[in-house]
Amino acid sequence: MIRFEPLEARLVLSARAVDAVNAFAGDLYEHMQNETGNLAFSPLSVATAMGMLYGAAGGQTADEIAAVFHLGTEPGIHSAFRSLIRKLESPRATIEVTAPWLNEWHRQSPLWSGVAFDDLSQEAQWEVLFAIPTELWLEHNYEYSVWEPTYETSIANAVWPQAGAPIDAEYLGLVRNSYLGHVEGLDYSAKAEAARERINEWVEAETEGRIVDLLPAGALDAGTALVLTNALYFKAKWDTPFIRESTHFATFHLSDGESVDVPMMVNQYDELSSTVIDGYSVYDLPFESGGSSTSPGSMRIVLQRQADGAGVLSAETVARINAWDADEPYVVSGCPDNFYLPKFEIRVETDLASALAGMGMPSAFGGDANFPSIGAGTY
Structure with a gap:
């Protein structure tokens, strides 16, 4: 689990979204943990995406989404998600780290012993610094360190409607303003493969290359009306690095x-x-x-x-x-x-539609789905 400390103190305005995400996390984990193989999911990512979907829903479909994701019935949940996203994407501090150019030169130099520059003794670090050619120092203005945020978080939401489809303008405004989302119309009817490639390109860029080919070949066709995506990227340094x-x-x-x-x-x-x-x-x-x-x-x-x-x-x-x-x-x-x-790396493909339907929101994935803001007959 990745957790932010302390959520309750830092995110007072977004406490409602925090509570909803935490409650949903336990429910989804309990529902999915008996599946075969490894399990990896971000409750924040799923809840944010479903928050956008909730904004387009009506009737029973909206009620089911609200119940499964613990969104409540009072207004303000979208504003709570906006506050949560903004604050998680805003690191509170920066740290001084060795400049990338110096690390690269060190790895290619005769002084490389398999030990990173930051892990060398002070004496060994001075030996490396004195060995760097003057012209390289000049090229980098004698700057051997840079300031970086303590962590990087990108919560990238997007809605990709069929270009020209009757999507409610107020809903698209909600996506942009409350979920800081990207909205881009694509031509699925004539160029479904090009649309798929554009979405994959965007997701790959927003996740620093970690998620490649999110949508496989054939995932979209001329009947596609709208695609909703969420990409979450997180990177941080350990307070006490592993040796x-x-x-x-x-x-x-x-x-x-x-x-x-x-x-x-x-x-x-x-x-x-x-x-x-x-x-x-x-x-x-x-x-x-x-x-x-x-x-x-x-x-x-x-x-x-x-x-x-x-x-x-x-x-x-x-x-x-x-x-x-x-x-x-x-x-x-x-x-x-x-x-x-x-050391581990996990890559998992999960059928969330089946899981969410089993948790209590089947109408969103069936013929009786009610999404009036997307436009009747387009989903």
């Missing part, structure tokens, strides 16, 4: 009882926020704070304490973890001599 040279192969136990050897990262913490909830060990690995007294967020690791455990989290357990956030956000406890975390 690159300490990464080694070690045993990782799978849920089916088998074991595999994986690259295992190693870190040492002077103190670490942790607790035990419902038989699970919970750790918060904070992101770089940029000198602030509190971290802007963390990665939350939830581990089974028994290898033969069920391996599933109930919505009630997720709620207790969130309650621990609110009541005791930074309970410092003793931490192990070494903290181990496997």
